[in-house]
Ligand code: NAI
């Protein structure tokens with residue numbers, strides 16, 4: 210029996226509600242599998258801790274996570290804490306030291322869920338967006354001088370390294386190669402950004418030579434929004450820089466029906482440190498505490514975590530259970546136009562897993 214040590218960091222707002230639901234479902238999958246156990250340790254890191262102690266996590270927090278097999282994360286962000294402080298104080302403070310450089314964001318229209326695009330069903334939109342997760346526009350380089358004066362200056366420097374670009378391209382080409390269509394679109398902006406993005410394109414072409422079975426093309430990021438909206442069937446695997454993929458993946462989530470169903474994985478592909486799995490949505494102050502957060506993104510996130518741990522059969526069983534439940538509109542939460550509550554959806558998924566439905 211495999212015993213996985215999972216660190217759960219619910220964080221703030223609905224992060225707490227959806228991670229609690231995710232852990233219930235993880236326990237149910239583990240019980241059913243008979244092949245593994247999940248031993249969950251919960252960390253109370255987040256904005257409340259920051260407001261009380263001045264720090265989002267324990268000292269050396271990222272190092273405390275190293276012994277775990279995987280991390281399940283909720284969301285961070287509170288109305289009275291600036292977003293750049295919370296993001297850098299917790300989420301990026303984990304991703305960067307643990308070198309989770311590949312952010313993977315699958316998007317599908319799940320059964321029973323309607324895309325806002327007309328005539329787009331489950332077979333028409335099946336993408337995986339790979340986001341460079343360690344450098345680019347979010348490398349954290351820059352500064353501000355002469356604060357408050359008319360000549361105040363702020364720089365936000367995008368960093369593209371050959372090593373950083375090459376490793377994400379290799380990851381994306383290999384992922385495309387593993388999917389049936391073997392199709393990769395490299396998102397760029399090399400017409401306007403003539404250094405970093407031109408190197409990005411050149412390295413894509415170099416890496417492509419090692420993946421002769423993958424058909425790939427290049428797309429400017431602005432034109433990509435049009436293609437995603439008007440011709441979703443033409444896309445499969447997508448790779449983009451940290452900023453570009455951040456924006457495109459929110460669009461992708463919306464096109465799949467709701468941000469409340471979209472999962473993501475922050476992967477350390479070499480497994481030199483644990484990877485972190487989270488729904489892509491934030492702490493959603495507007496619905497916090499109401500018990501109506503859609504837990505589907507977190508369930509899909511748990512499935513990605515199981516897949517990463519090598520429990521492919523369990524991951525598959527969980528996704529099938531989730532799809533059985535999304536297919537029924539009585540289990541749709543308000544973001545999907547329904548009236549179900551977080552716990553209704555959670556109980557329904559567990560019932561399917563346990564063969565009671
Ligand atoms: P958000 O994702 O929290 O919410 C956007 C909208 O989507 C809201 O109307 C919300 O109610 C809805 N929504 C999100 N998740 C949902 C779910 N599971 N079920 C039903 N509806 C859902 O983004 P927003 O409002 O821009 O940010 C709120 C806070 O979250 C901010 O502090 C922001 O910095 C933080 N944030 C944190 C992230 C993270 O920790 N990875 C990611 C995105 C935002």
Ligand code: MG
Nearest residue numbers: 455456459489
């Ligand atoms: Mg985002």
